Amino acid sequence: xxxxxxxxxxxxPSPNENIFDVIERADPARRRFLKLAVGGTALSMTAFPLxxxxxxxxxxxxxxxxxxxxxxxxxxxxxxxxVPPGYTARTFYAWxxxxxxxxxxxxxxxxxxxxxxxxxxxHHDGMHFFPFPTSGAGGVSSERGILAINHEYTDEGLxxxxxxxxxLTQTAAMTRASQxxxxxxxxxxxxxxxxxxxxxPSPFARRITAATPMRISGPAAGHALMRTAADxxxxxxxxxxxxxxxxxxxxxxxxxxxxxxxGYFGTTVAGFTATNLERRYGISASGFGYRWHxxxxxxxxxxxxxxPNRFGWVVEVDPFNPRSTPVxxxxxxxxxxxxxxxxxxxxxxxxxxMGDDERNDYIYKFVCAGTYNPANRxxxxxxxxxxxxxxxxxxxxxxxxxxxxxxxxxxLTTANGWxxxxxxxxxxxxxxxxxxxxxxxxxxxxxxxxxxxxxxVTLTNNNRRRTTPHATDPVANAADxxxxxxxxxxxxxAANPRPDNRYGHIIRxxxxxxxxxxxxxxxxxxxxxxxxxxxxxxxSGNIVDAPNGSADYGAPDGLWFDKDGxxxxxxxxxxxxxxxxxxxxxxxxxxxxxxxxxxxxxxxxPPNCEVTGVISTPDGRAMWIxxxxxxxxxxxxxxxxxxxxxxxxxxxxxxxxxKPRSSTVLITKNDGGVIGT
Ligand code: FEO
Ligand code: CA
Ligand code: CA
Numbered sequence: 031x032x033x034x035x036x037x038x039x040x041x042x043p044s045p046n047e048n049i050f051d052v053i054e055r056a057d058p059a060r061r062r063f064l065k066l067a068v069g070g071t072a073l074s075m076t077a078f079p080l081x082x083x084x085x086x087x088x089x090x091x092x093x094x095x096x097x098x099x100x101x102x103x104x105x106x107x108x109x110x111x112x113v114p115p116g117y118t119a120r121t122f123y124a125w126x127x128x129x130x131x132x133x134x135x136x137x138x139x140x141x142x143x144x145x146x147x148x149x150x151x152x153h154h155d156g157m158h159f160f161p162f163p164t165s166g167a168g169g170v171s172s173e174r175g176i177l178a179i180n181h182e183y184t185d186e187g188l189x190x191x192x193x194x195x196x197x198l199t200q201t202a203a204m205t206r207a208s209q210x211x212x213x214x215x216x217x218x219x220x221x222x223x224x225x226x227x228x229x230x231p232s233p234f235a236r237r238i239t240a241a242t243p244m245r246i247s248g249p250a251a252g253h254a255l256m257r258t259a260a261d262x263x264x265x266x267x268x269x270x271x272x273x274x275x276x277x278x279x280x281x282x283x284x285x286x287x288x289x290x291x292x293g294y295f296g297t298t299v300a301g302f303t304a305t306n307l308e309r310r311y312g313i314s315a316s317g318f319g320y321r322w323h324x325x326x327x328x329x330x331x332x333x334x335x336x337x338p339n340r341f342g343w344v345v346e347v348d349p350f351n352p353r354s355t356p357v358x359x360x361x362x363x364x365x366x367x368x369x370x371x372x373x374x375x376x377x378x379x380x381x382x383x384m385g386d387d388e389r390n391d392y393i394y395k396f397v398c399a400g401t402y403n404p405a406n407r408x409x410x411x412x413x414x415x416x417x418x419x420x421x422x423x424x425x426x427x428x429x430x431x432x433x434x435x436x437x438x439x440x441x442l443t444t445a446n447g448w449x450x451x452x453x454x455x456x457x458x459x460x461x462x463x464x465x466x467x468x469x470x471x472x473x474x475x476x477x478x479x480x481x482x483x484x485x486x487v488t489l490t491n492n493n494r495r496r497t498t499p500h501a502t503d504p505v506a507n508a509a510d511x512x513x514x515x516x517x518x519x520x521x522x523x524a525a526n527p528r529p530d531n532r533y534g535h536i537i538r539x540x541x542x543x544x545x546x547x548x549x550x551x552x553x554x555x556x557x558x559x560x561x562x563x564x565x566x567x568x569x570s571g572n573i574v575d576a577p578n579g580s581a582d583y584g585a586p587d588g589l590w591f592d593k594d595g596x597x598x599x600x601x602x603x604x605x606x607x608x609x610x611x612x613x614x615x616x617x618x619x620x621x622x623x624x625x626x627x628x629x630x631x632x633x634x635x636p637p638n639c640e641v642t643g644v645i646s647t648p649d650g651r652a653m654w655i656x657x658x659x660x661x662x663x664x665x666x667x668x669x670x671x672x673x674x675x676x677x678x679x680x681x682x683x684x685x686x687x688x689k690p691r692s693s694t695v696l697i698t699k700n701d702g703g704v705i706g707t
Pocket of ligand 1: 182274275289368387474587
């Protein structure tokens with residue numbers, strides 16, 4: 031497999047302008063790749079007063095927050111995306127749309143693998159806009175770029191066009207079609223007037239799926255735990271799954287993060303008993319119902335027992351080279367990855383902040399051994415392979431420590447059963463258990479202020495926490511020192527203060543000395559989410575409403591700072607505005623002023639979806655978000671609650687007419703202004 035052949039200029043069959051030509055023309059001496067990913071952040075540096083850049087606290091957004099908030103939706107939830115007056119939201123790229131071809135989606139027919147691999151995958155999640163370089167001011171385009179979009183998982187009923195999919199005999203063709211609906215879309219997008227379109231055909235259009243060959247790098251590459259019969263070298267794996275949140279590097283690569291990979295594995299071999307390693311990562315005999323293991327022995331954990339070890343990683347993708355091989359970066363540790371937020375500190379030090387989204391799991395930081403080289407893109411290609419992995423310990427007095435997960439240090443010794451750093455990376459959760467990390471209330475996305483580097487993380491909810499010690503609370507597992515944190519019921523603590531944390535919260539920290547590589551930090555709780563009309567102290571929260579309306583929300587998940595320092599919060603609550611959510615309505619996205627905590631609801635969404643994946647162009651004038659799994663209800667037909675975005679307008683009739691589709695949505699301001707102002 032070729033390794034990052036980004037200098038191969040023979041890759042573009044299209045007569046369209048070649049990205050490499052553009053770069054050369056723009057700045058032949060230095061190349062401008064350095065600015066591809068950080069465009070917005072780089073521009074914003076000049077917008078903030080100098081005094082704020084190292085203040086370690088969040089300033090008010092440049093340009094403020096100026097829109098009229100939208101009200102909470104009420105039951106029945108509107109089957110649409112609603113944005114403030116003066117804004118327009120439209121479906122941009124929905125499941126089944128071609129990445130580069132011309133033929134429209136046919137909702138009435140189940141897609142084959144061959145069809146799906148040329149089309150938008152299912153259940154969009156994390157997303158980034160990679161601007162093309164230009165020779166103009168700032169060096170990056172706000173009119174042309176590549177959107178990288180995660181496809182987290184599938185609804186097998188929608189995919190196979192059957193409301194009784196669980197009763198169908200699983201075929202190899204079904205498994206392959208499902209695998210092809212996972213992974214990442216890379217699509218070229220271009221501004222036309224105040225609107226945008228997907229460029230079709232495009233030499234950059236690409237689907238990465240659960241079958242795409244990938245390289246394994248870092249400490250676990252070639253490790254005994256990573257070898258299989260099909261890959262005795264332990265260095266090549268097919269595909270990526272459950273691509274949830276994401277990250278992006280300043281050298282212009284995309285990081286797609288594997289979350290609930292365990293659900294794709296199962297076994298038909300009788301008498302399954304999970305090993306400690308399998309149990310800690312949730313491997314079971316039946317998985318989550320994908321049934322891939324029935325036709326693909328790679329996903330049968332008793333036929334291919336090491337295959338699960340080859341998932342649960344951060345995967346680096348070069349969006350500008352459609353033939354590049356994605357790389358699983360094992361130095362960053364194996365867990366149920368949410369976002370991988372990359373930050374460049376002083377002296378070009380690079381760190382990656384990461385969450386493990388499971389009840390009572392952890393927050394991690396990876397500090398690269400090398401430094402970022404802004405003048406030579408190729409020099410950064412393996413930066414994520416060497417460094418130190420840490421896990422967070424939140425003390426009760428508002429300070430915290432980063433505990434190194436390094437073989438031979440602390441408890442991670444040969445005497446305690448640890449083999450080498452590759453072993454520590456594969457069993458990162460157990461290493462963190464052993465070192466005494468703080469169990470968190472489901473870490474989801476991480477956002478870093480573009481100037482101060484203050485770090486925010488959403489903790490989406492947790493129903494497994496106690497206020498009083500209990501006799502059955504787990505103790506260290508004698509065999510490997512693991513505390514089996516995922517099934518534990520720990521006591522509340524200062525960083526996770528609520529028993530039954532139904533609505534979640536957002537926590538933030540500042541590294542000591544504003545040094546990204548520091549091993550200590552200060553932290554505080556930014557907001558307790560909730561329903562202000564709920565009289566129960568544990569549930570009412572402390573959200574600060576914008577002047578003209580309640581902004582209550584719960585289950586914070588997506589989180590992003592725009593170039594001006596607005597904090598965008600997206601939610602993933604279960605249900606559709608009933609029960610606990612009756613005063614809050616459907617899932618939403620809000621803009622928050624981090625200096626005042628004032629919260630403005632910007633967007634409401636179709637029933638039973640998740641609002642996720644937010645990014646804008648470097649100039650902030652076009653924004654894309656993702657609507658994932660509209661209408662999802664595991665207890666009912668997939669079409670019962672939503673027909674968004676087609677709403678019967680796709681020319682189909684019958685079942686197909688009301689088939690809901692996950693979709694990327696384009697948001698613009700009607701006056702062409704910056705989104706949020
Ligand atoms: Fe895929 Fe933790 O959300
Ligand atoms: Ca998420
Ligand atoms: Ca989620």
